[in-house]
Amino acid sequence: MKIAVCLKQVPSRDSYLRLNSTSTWVQETDIGFEVNEPDVYALEEALRLKETAEGTGHEVIVCTLGPARAQQAIKEALAKGADRALHLEDAAFEGLDSFGTARALAAALSKETPDLVVTGLQSDDLGCGQTGVILAELLGLAHSTIIMEIKLEGQKLKVKRELEAGWFQWIELPLPALLTIQSGINKPRYATLKGIMGAKSKPMRKLSLADLGLAASDLNPKQRILSMNLPIRKAKTEFLEGNPKEIAARLADKLKNEARVL
Amino acid sequence: MPIDVLIVAEHQGGKLARATWEAVAAGQSMAADSGGAASVVILGNQISALADELAKARLSEVLAVQSELLSNYTVDGYVFVLAKVIRERAPDYVVLGHTYQTRDFAPKLAAVLGAGFVSDCLGYRKENTKLIFNRQVFQGKFEADVEPRGQPPWLISFQSGSFREDSVERAESHVSAVQIEIPPGTIRTQPGERFREARQTVDLGQAEIIVAAGRGIKSPDHLEMVKKLAEALGGEVGASRPVCDSGWLPMDRQIGSSGQTVAPKLYVALGISGAIQHQVGMKGSRTIVAVNKDKEAPIFEIATYGIVGDLFEIVPPLIEEIRKIKAG
Numbered sequence: 353m354k355i356a357v358c359l360k361q362v363p364s365r366d367s368y369l370r371l372n373s374t375s376t377w378v379q380e381t382d383i384g385f386e387v388n389e390p391d392v393y394a395l396e397e398a399l400r401l402k403e404t405a406e407g408t409g410h411e412v413i414v415c416t417l418g419p420a421r422a423q424q425a426i427k428e429a430l431a432k433g434a435d436r437a438l439h440l441e442d443a444a445f446e447g448l449d450s451f452g453t454a455r456a457l458a459a460a461l462s463k464e465t466p467d468l469v470v471t472g473l474q475s476d477d478l479g480c481g482q483t484g485v486i487l488a489e490l491l492g493l494a495h496s497t498i499i500m501e502i503k504l505e506g507q508k509l510k511v512k513r514e515l516e517a518g519w520f521q522w523i524e525l526p527l528p529a530l531l532t533i534q535s536g537i538n539k540p541r542y543a544t545l546k547g548i549m550g551a552k553s554k555p556m557r558k559l560s561l562a563d564l565g566l567a568a569s570d571l572n573p574k575q576r577i578l579s580m581n582l583p584i585r586k587a588k589t590e591f592l593e594g595n596p597k598e599i600a601a602r603l604a605d606k607l608k609n610e611a612r613v614l
Numbered sequence: 615m616p617i618d619v620l621i622v623a624e625h626q627g628g629k630l631a632r633a634t635w636e637a638v639a640a641g642q643s644m645a646a647d648s649g650g651a652a653s654v655v656i657l658g659n660q661i662s663a664l665a666d667e668l669a670k671a672r673l674s675e676v677l678a679v680q681s682e683l684l685s686n687y688t689v690d691g692y693v694f695v696l697a698k699v700i701r702e703r704a705p706d707y708v709v710l711g712h713t714y715q716t717r718d719f720a721p722k723l724a725a726v727l728g729a730g731f732v733s734d735c736l737g738y739r740k741e742n743t744k745l746i747f748n749r750q751v752f753q754g755k756f757e758a759d760v761e762p763r764g765q766p767p768w769l770i771s772f773q774s775g776s777f778r779e780d781s782v783e784r785a786e787s788h789v790s791a792v793q794i795e796i797p798p799g800t801i802r803t804q805p806g807e808r809f810r811e812a813r814q815t816v817d818l819g820q821a822e823i824i825v826a827a828g829r830g831i832k833s834p835d836h837l838e839m840v841k842k843l844a845e846a847l848g849g850e851v852g853a854s855r856p857v858c859d860s861g862w863l864p865m866d867r868q869i870g871s872s873g874q875t876v877a878p879k880l881y882v883a884l885g886i887s888g889a890i891q892h893q894v895g896m897k898g899s900r901t902i903v904a905v906n907k908d909k910e911a912p913i914f915e916i917a918t919y920g921i922v923g924d925l926f927e928i929v930p931p932l933i934e935e936i937r938k939i940k941a942g
């Protein structure tokens with residue numbers, strides 16, 4: 353079984369984010385990056401499927417589109433147990449929308465003909481929640497989204513799809529297929545020291561626009577961010593200040609006398 | 615140039631989704647500003663009552679596509695039918711609520727049509743003849759103005775609560791039945807029944823006071839402190855999704871779009887950033903206290919009282935103060 357995992361590298365949660373000079377994205381120079389949260393779960397799911405599948409010859413391929421820094425995300429995935437990686441890197445890939453990203457990923461993955469592709473359900477930065485589903489269509493795969501459990505039953509998958517407000521639904525679909533994975537589906541592993549050492553010798557293939565057989569115009573965005581701003585606060589929040597003890601006393605007083613909940 | 619809008623309805627268990635009425639409000643508004651037409655399309659089996667209900671909104675028509683193959687939602691069935699309807703009617707915009715179902719099929723529909731899809735929008739504004747859409751990025755830390763590019767149609771989904779159901783304009787509209795044959799083999803997925811996990815042991819919906827822990831509590835060891843605060847206040851402990859995902863608290867403590875919806879008298883959010891999926895589950899709370907070390911955290915947009923600081927410094931004296939008041 354050949355499983356491909358789409359991993360995106362995004363600004364880390366703890367980074368203090370500021371807008372760039374044109375207010376069209378965040379300033380990326382002095383922040384940290386990490387693997388997009390649901391993608392971490394997607395990778396873990398792929399590794400588990402590989403490890404529990406019968407027979408041999410199973411493989412997990414990581415596929416990441418991003419600048420040079422994204423190699424860190426790839427290395428992490430290889431250290432955790434992925435077998436090899438495709439790194440889509442080209443100046444033409446900068447600032448792609450979900451469609452462009454999916455188009456490039458599809459060009460890379462169509463040559464691999466994976467049995468299963470897993471992606472995160474949504475990226476923490478753009479938050480479009482589209483790339484995986486578009487990729488499924490471009491690769492001609494059946495898909496299901498926001499998955500919380502995967503059962504492999506021969507040439508079929510049985511997956512638990514999360515719905516709103518604590519509801520779920522089992523879906524059956526044929527392989528090959530694409531699933532978008534929800535955070536919480538499993539307990540992701542940490543890389544071991546042995547894994548980290550081993551990752552160094554695993555194949556990482558770089559793919560440019562030309563390698564993918566695409567022209568820049570194939571990736572033309574169907575949407576563009578004009579500008580970004582901090583949310584406008586409808587500001588009714590009363591901020592309490594002082595040292596912790598003072599704040600605690602003031603809040604307790606407000607809870608008693610204003611909110612009347614004590 | 616008039617803007618024509620086609621709104622996609624969603625229904626479950628014989629009821630229209632609230633997101634559908636919000637999408638109707640959005641679609642009506644987008645069309646009306648330009649003198650265009652807004653229509654709705656609904657897919658299903660035995661849905662005439664729902665189509666009639668939709669026809670009470672001011673629409674140029676309600677298109678009802680009925681087929682046994684549409685009795686249950688499937689992504690392939692929906693995409694096949696909607697692509698056909700959209701190609702025939704050629705609307706400028708296709709408007710949807712940003713629901714789980716939309717997440718499942720709309721990106722595929724967009725890809726089939728070669729259309730752009732601006733998802734999870736908060737609103738729109740007009741700039742000359744164009745519409746510019748506003749949406750959250752970076753988990754609500756920023757908002758972005760987004761311009762759809764290329765050729766129509768464009769798909770637009772709106773976040774829950776962005777438009778109000780009660781602003782839907784009413785009138786008698788017409789229902790048209792549309793016949794579409796879905797070829798055998800089109801639908802590749804087989805959906806099962808919807809279910810809930812049985813192990814729901816607390817009903818946070820009944821709690822008057824909730825103290826909720828977010829990823830900011832760092833480790834399950836610190837839950838003790840959160841529980842003490844909840845005890846001092848006489849309330850229940852709740853959590854954001856990552857806390858439950860990590861197994862620090864059971865799933866039935868999760869508050870938000872995929873967990874419970876609560877509206878207590880007091881909601882204390884400790885180390886919770888306030889992503890929209892969390893907010894929708896608790897923004898109806900009467901008094902909201904937020905403790906967060908990041909002054910830009912989106913939770914402060916809805917908090918009654920805000921404390922910018924380290925929760926580990928604030929919570930212990932707060933427990934003391936509350937105990938004092940309760941004792942005295």
Ligand SMILES: Cc1cc2nc3c(=O)[nH]c(=O)nc-3n(C[C@H](O)[C@H](O)[C@H](O)COP(=O)(O)OP(=O)(O)OC[C@H]3O[C@@H](n4cnc5c(N)ncnc54)[C@H](O)[C@@H]3O)c2cc1C
Nearest residue numbers: 828829830854855870871872873885886887891892907925
């Ligand atoms: C389809 C879907 C459904 C979802 N459903 C839900 C849902 O039902 N419920 C839900 O909660 N989420 C849900 N999410 C996830 C949601 O998008 C957010 O990722 C999540 O709510 C973030 O949780 P958090 O605020 O605890 O963590 P973070 O966003 O990581 O925030 C942690 C916060 O803690 C603060 N902090 C850190 N240290 C301290 C300290 N010492 N003192 C004070 N503050 C500190 C930080 O400043 C930060 O703001 C869903 C997402 C998707 C895509």
Ligand SMILES: Nc1ncnc2c1ncn2[C@@H]1O[C@H](COP(=O)(O)O)[C@@H](O)[C@H]1O
Nearest residue numbers: 358359417471472474475480481482483
């Ligand atoms: N640049 C990228 N490289 C690899 N995978 C990506 C990339 N962008 C998005 N994805 C995948 O698509 C999912 C959804 O992203 P988005 O559509 O941006 O919300 C992510 O969770 C990733 O799995």
